[in-house]
Amino acid sequence: MQADFWVTDANAGLLTDAYELTMLQAYWREQMIGPAAFSLYMRRLPKSRNYLIACGLDDVLRFLERLHFDADAIDYLSTLGRFDRAFLEWLAGLRFTGSVWAMPEGTPAFAEEPLLEVEASLPEAQLLETFVMNQVHFQTMAASKGARVVHAAAGRQVVDFGLRRIHGADAGLKAARAFHIAGVHATSNVLAGKAYGVPIAGTMAHSYVQAHETELDAFRAFARAWPETILLVDTYDTVRGVRNVAALARELGDEFRVRGIRLDSGDLHALAVEARAILDEAGLRDVRIFASGGLDEHEIERLLSRGAPIDAFGVGSLMGVSADAPYLDSVYKLVEYSGQGRTKLAPKKRILPGRKQVFRMESNGESSGDVIARAEETLPGRALLVHVMHNGRRTQAGTESLEAARSRAQQELARLPARVRAITPAEPQYPTRLSIELERYWMELSANVGESAPGDGA
Amino acid sequence: MQADFWVTDANAGLLTDAYELTMLQAYWREQMIGPAAFSLYMRRLPKSRNYLIACGLDDVLRFLERLHFDADAIDYLSTLGRFDRAFLEWLAGLRFTGSVWAMPEGTPAFAEEPLLEVEASLPEAQLLETFVMNQVHFQTMAASKGARVVHAAAGRQVVDFGLRRIHGADAGLKAARAFHIAGVHATSNVLAGKAYGVPIAGTMAHSYVQAHETELDAFRAFARAWPETILLVDTYDTVRGVRNVAALARELGDEFRVRGIRLDSGDLHALAVEARAILDEAGLRDVRIFASGGLDEHEIERLLSRGAPIDAFGVGSLMGVSADAPYLDSVYKLVEYSGQGRTKLAPKKRILPGRKQVFRMESNGESSGDVIARAEETLPGRALLVHVMHNGRRTQAGTESLEAARSRAQQELARLPARVRAITPAEPQYPTRLSIELERYWMELSANVGESAPGDGA
Numbered sequence A, B: 001m002q003a004d005f006w007v008t009d010a011n012a013g014l015l016t017d018a019y020e021l022t023m024l025q026a027y028w029r030e031q032m033i034g035p036a037a038f039s040l041y042m043r044r045l046p047k048s049r050n051y052l053i054a055c056g057l058d059d060v061l062r063f064l065e066r067l068h069f070d071a072d073a074i075d076y077l078s079t080l081g082r083f084d085r086a087f088l089e090w091l092a093g094l095r096f097t098g099s100v101w102a103m104p105e106g107t108p109a110f111a112e113e114p115l116l117e118v119e120a121s122l123p124e125a126q127l128l129e130t131f132v133m134n135q136v137h138f139q140t141m142a143a144s145k146g147a148r149v150v151h152a153a154a155g156r157q158v159v160d161f162g163l164r165r166i167h168g169a170d171a172g173l174k175a176a177r178a179f180h181i182a183g184v185h186a187t188s189n190v191l192a193g194k195a196y197g198v199p200i201a202g203t204m205a206h207s208y209v210q211a212h213e214t215e216l217d218a219f220r221a222f223a224r225a226w227p228e229t230i231l232l233v234d235t236y237d238t239v240r241g242v243r244n245v246a247a248l249a250r251e252l253g254d255e256f257r258v259r260g261i262r263l264d265s266g267d268l269h270a271l272a273v274e275a276r277a278i279l280d281e282a283g284l285r286d287v288r289i290f291a292s293g294g295l296d297e298h299e300i301e302r303l304l305s306r307g308a309p310i311d312a313f314g315v316g317s318l319m320g321v322s323a324d325a326p327y328l329d330s331v332y333k334l335v336e337y338s339g340q341g342r343t344k345l346a347p348k349k350r351i352l353p354g355r356k357q358v359f360r361m362e363s364n365g366e367s368s369g370d371v372i373a374r375a376e377e378t379l380p381g382r383a384l385l386v387h388v389m390h391n392g393r394r395t396q397a398g399t400e401s402l403e404a405a406r407s408r409a410q411q412e413l414a415r416l417p418a419r420v421r422a423i424t425p426a427e428p429q430y431p432t433r434l435s436i437e438l439e440r441y442w443m444e445l446s447a448n449v450g451e452s453a454p455g456d457g458a
Helices: A018-030 A057-066 A071-079 A085-093 A122-127 A129-153 A168-181 A190-196 A206-211 A215-225 A238-255 A268-281 A297-305 A402-415 A436-452 B018-030 B057-066 B071-079 B085-093 B122-127 B129-153 B168-181 B190-196 B206-211 B215-225 B238-255 B268-281 B297-305 B402-415 B436-452
Strands: A035-042 A099-102 A116-121 A157-160 A230-232 A260-263 A288-292 A312-315 A330-337 A356-363 A366-374 A386-390 A432-434 B035-042 B099-102 B116-121 B157-160 B230-232 B260-263 B288-292 B312-315 B330-337 B356-363 B366-374 B386-390 B432-434
Touching: A018 A085, A018 A122, A018 B190, A018 B206, A018 B215, A035 A122, A035 A129, A057 A099, A057 A129, A057 A386, A071 A085, A071 B190, A116 A122, A116 A129, A129 A157, A129 A168, A129 A297, A129 A312, A129 A330, A129 A402, A129 B168, A157 A168, A168 A190, A168 A402, A168 B129, A168 B168, A190 B018, A190 B071, A206 A215, A206 A230, A206 B018, A206 B330, A215 A230, A215 A238, A215 B018, A230 A238, A238 A260, A238 A268, A260 A268, A268 A288, A268 A297, A330 B206, A366 A402, A366 A436, A432 A436, B018 B085, B018 B122, B035 B122, B035 B129, B057 B099, B057 B129, B057 B386, B071 B085, B116 B122, B116 B129, B129 B157, B129 B168, B129 B297, B129 B312, B129 B330, B129 B402, B157 B168, B168 B190, B168 B402, B206 B215, B206 B230, B215 B230, B215 B238, B230 B238, B238 B260, B238 B268, B260 B268, B268 B288, B268 B297, B366 B402, B366 B436, B432 B436
Parallel strands: A157 A312, A230 A260, A260 A288, A288 A312, A366 A432, B157 B312, B230 B260, B260 B288, B288 B312, B366 B432
Antiparallel strands: A035 A116, A035 A330, A099 A116, A099 A386, A356 A366, B035 B116, B035 B330, B099 B116, B099 B386, B356 B366
16 A cells, blocks of 8 residues: 555545544445535634635535545555445445535635535535535635735735644645635745745745854845845844845945845834834835734734834734634534435534525625525525536536636625724624525424434334 | 645645745855754743644655655746746755754653754755744644643543644644644544554544434444444434433344444533433443543543543544644754854844754653753753754654654653643743753854844944
């Protein structure tokens, strides 16, 4: 068997919770292969989020198009000694042949609204649960955080610096894309540039300065190698670092083309003010000030509200791991089997039964509220769930460019009420409700489940 | 060029911050290819961590053995139009040929102690920064959180359920391994079973119960497919669910071999007490109670301190993303270049210069404190940093089994003072200090850097 130190198309089918496979063998034995529908949604939003930005769909569809268990995977499962040989043979032939409806990437989403719904045979629809949640949860969390940081930066550029402390290699790659959809301008992550075309940015580290005899030596050498660079000025003393930039400008005269300086520690407001004054006095009005180090949307808003002369922000760990809300209450729930709606009664964990649609209402160009409805309803407003996969293949709507998703996010965010776009908790929250039909269906099923199902066999 | 939707050995070199490559071109131009040493360490620990568990070294060494830029990577970099052709040719031939000293995986670590030190030419040692930090930071964070959960469970089994909400595919795979090193018994993640041999565990989801007409139907069918399973009892009403398990036991008689039930919502303490009573009354004393749903070390300790009759725990998101401390203050800093120690003076961000060693002192079989020393010192106590890579190849010490790392963690954790092992903040903290030699070296270099380097060119 091959080594599996990386997740790839070849082994992604095994990146699943073991219970998906134990359930699959049970379904296979019972021949419970009727049509099922599952909804992926967030039960509620973190207190610090007024909205989410749907993200991760492209990876989900790619996964579903390629989902399979190769000989190596089947061999491994057989070594566990718990699966039937005939089941494993059936599993080896399994492909995803169902349909997916989803909110396109970049769509603002709220609690209980399906980000995606899957319609397929029960085993197929069950099997994909873990992987699909892993991608949609993380990417939606990242895009949602990124949109807040971009909002706080109020038009100034934001660069993703998160790779070194983000949770693993896949998160680093996918988050750079999610942040870009959310409006982040560029990333430090070179592979994300190659994979997705996200603009990449990066200049120098403290080590470069340290490795030279003096800071000015380092600045001089770096500006020779990269004339239009941004120089990191806080290795020894920020103010003296800025003076060294001014000294280099005097030294190089017309050849000085350095675009900016980066502050990475200390009181960023005070240092930006002082740096701006030194630069201006040296005639370096075009040299921009870039700030990084422990930034998030709140710190950026605080800096800008006090008038800090900062032109761009590098944002790392706090955005990369969505530090104030590092997970969402995401679930993937069975809502229909064999034509019957399904629900669940665990406390505070209701499941809205049946396939659904979400309608976003607008007035005067502003989103005024969402209605979660049954799939077959037609209500006022825009229908947000789109048919993105059919018979296991992407539809036209399931194939879109990164730029299309990024534009959507920008446009849709602009339509949200200002209090919802803000980084402080919205009061009142963005209104969402169930349609009358869906409310009635949920009540009806809950009552039935409560009466007929459990305990009565005892 | 090929698609890069997954990180693999082929493209991992590009999973880097752009500034590593811009600095490399500058070093290459300046021919700054002298020997350098870098330290990877945590500047400080989160308030909620008394210790960390070093983890991620195996992936680091694998990366370093395979690090290269293939034609596809070089082609991509050349399309950016910012790198010299001659530099890219040099980059294509670059391999890691240096040495690594590191704390073996599973070693408890504290603030400012190097988790690893790299000695290589300046470009080689610089280039690996982002990837190595990405893996060591995340895996150390995960192992450190896992150890706390295991401690709280006080000998009861803990199973990792985090995959669906962990940050991406790579984190899911690597965290399962890190948690296992930290003492977590098993994971739901099948691929982690295949990749590392971590025991895998998993039973059924709510969807299985929902897909059947009644809960008892579902239990009967699942117990037929998987006789020694654990049944999930909270889909509709936990107490009635437990009664349905008792009903199934009566129905099956001697053929009933169900091993346990799982509670996944509600007041876990009250429900465990009630479930235990129902099971005992039905003569099902061997049926174990498994609890999951929003658990972390604090909730587990609370449940057990109140005597909840719970036999095992499934722990998901809160452990998976280390929710109370979702990032650590990790850095990778130049400490020596061309035989001279290097430091940095940014406020609260000191760098201890030169290569180092960490000595752990013991008295009466208990770790009593650590001394961070210069590499060439010999002090009382065990030296924690081991030579794991030489000339770009693993040494014998750089090759060890997962079980060896897991045993080390268990033994080393047992030696920590009880207040440090506890999940509440240690008072006083575990003592660490600098050796007299290192303290002197740091003072000497700081003074010199302050006088000679920055600003004076102005």
